[in-house]
Amino acid sequence: MFEIEKLTENVSVLLAPVNIGFIFDSLSSKVYIVDTGNSDDYPRKIMKKASELNVEIGGIINTHAHEDHIGGNSFLQKRTNCRIYATHFESFFIEEPILMAMYLYGAMPFDELIKKLREPKGSHVTDIIGPDNIGELEKTGLKNLKFIPLPGHSFDMVGITTEDGVFFIADSLVSRQVVDKYGVFFLTDVGKHLETLHGLKNWNFDDVSWIVPSHGKILRTSSKEDMKEFYDMITLNIQRIDEVCNVILQVCNQPATLEDLLRVVSSKYNSNMSQTQYLILLQTIKIYLNYLKARGMISFDFDGLHYTYIRK
Numbered sequence: 001m002f003e004i005e006k007l008t009e010n011v012s013v014l015l016a017p018v019n020i021g022f023i024f025d026s027l028s029s030k031v032y033i034v035d036t037g038n039s040d041d042y043p044r045k046i047m048k049k050a051s052e053l054n055v056e057i058g059g060i061i062n063t064h065a066h067e068d069h070i071g072g073n074s075f076l077q078k079r080t081n082c083r084i085y086a087t088h089f090e091s092f093f094i095e096e097p098i099l100m101a102m103y104l105y106g107a108m109p110f111d112e113l114i115k116k117l118r119e120p121k122g123s124h125v126t127d128i129i130g131p132d133n134i135g136e137l138e139k140t141g142l143k144n145l146k147f148i149p150l151p152g153h154s155f156d157m158v159g160i161t162t163e164d165g166v167f168f169i170a171d172s173l174v175s176r177q178v179v180d181k182y183g184v185f186f187l188t189d190v191g192k193h194l195e196t197l198h199g200l201k202n203w204n205f206d207d208v209s210w211i212v213p214s215h216g217k218i219l220r221t222s223s224k225e226d227m228k229e230f231y232d233m234i235t236l237n238i239q240r241i242d243e244v245c246n247v248i249l250q251v252c253n254q255p256a257t258l259e260d261l262l263r264v265v266s267s268k269y270n271s272n273m274s275q276t277q278y279l280i281l282l283q284t285i286k287i288y289l290n291y292l293k294a295r296g297m298i299s300f301d302f303d304g305l306h307y308t309y310i311r312k
């Protein structure tokens with residue numbers, strides 16, 4: 001844990017439950033950090049490695065605003081005054097992490113819940129980035145870095161491709177273990193997530209040597225086994241989404257409330273949820289309902305007290 005693996009001349013990864021990217025700018029001897037983990041351990045290790053490698057931290061690039069990706073932001077920014085790069089929509093959650101807890105709970109959560117949701121400290125996003133805008137990185141040796149939209153798991157998540165062939169794919173693929181453990185994984189947009197998965201499936205990896213997911217094993221594109229694992233994971237993710245859609249549609253054969261859906265979905269996949277898992281599942285079921293409604297497969301009714309969902 002917290003071993004550094006050099007992938008290419010300019011890219012290393014600090015291997016941990018949340019893999020942390022180190023992208024070096026040879027022109028300025030600065031390093032740009034991809035995501036910052038979920039505890040104070042991460043920024044301490046990141047600073048230690050940067051100092052061992054004799055580089056200054058120039059900036060943090062956040063792929064998205066989940067707590068395990070922005071947890072070290074405040075610590076690092078306070079100590080190094082580094083820039084923070086993030087997409088427009090994610091930037092609000094990075095600046096005000098309570099918004100994520102509010103998104104999950106649907107209102108300002110009570111104190112115990114805020115603690116459970118492990119709300120990180122806010123930090124200041126200095127540069128809004130996107131596929132056509134890399135912020136101040138334009139002025140560095142990393143001007144050929146590209147931000148790849150990967151929405152669906154989070155509102156406006158991005159991946160990163162580097163000039164020397166590393167593709168950081170953030171949380172766009174959920175590992176087999178997570179699919180098995182949680183059953184229904186968190187999504188903010190089912191349709192966009194499916195597009196992201198199909199985009200990865202059809203991606204041209206000619207200029208990519210390494211695929212770096214935020215969690216789990218780094219994959220080498222020249223390895224047949226690694227690429228088999230990559231495509232198998234995409235298939236598994238798509239299959240699970242289809243399966244959840246079908247479970248929801250089945251329940252909606254009769255008019256169903258959110259509670260009805262929650263009962264059936266949780267008993268199928270995860271009947272002993274923590275409070276956090278409960279909130280994640282509840283919001284994700286709503287997102288599935290939006291998707292099925294947009295595709296004309298269900299309609300909803302409101303009886304003055306409940307929404308009910310029914311298959312069309």
Ligand SMILES: [Zn+2]
Nearest residue numbers: 066153154171
């Ligand atoms: Zn995430």
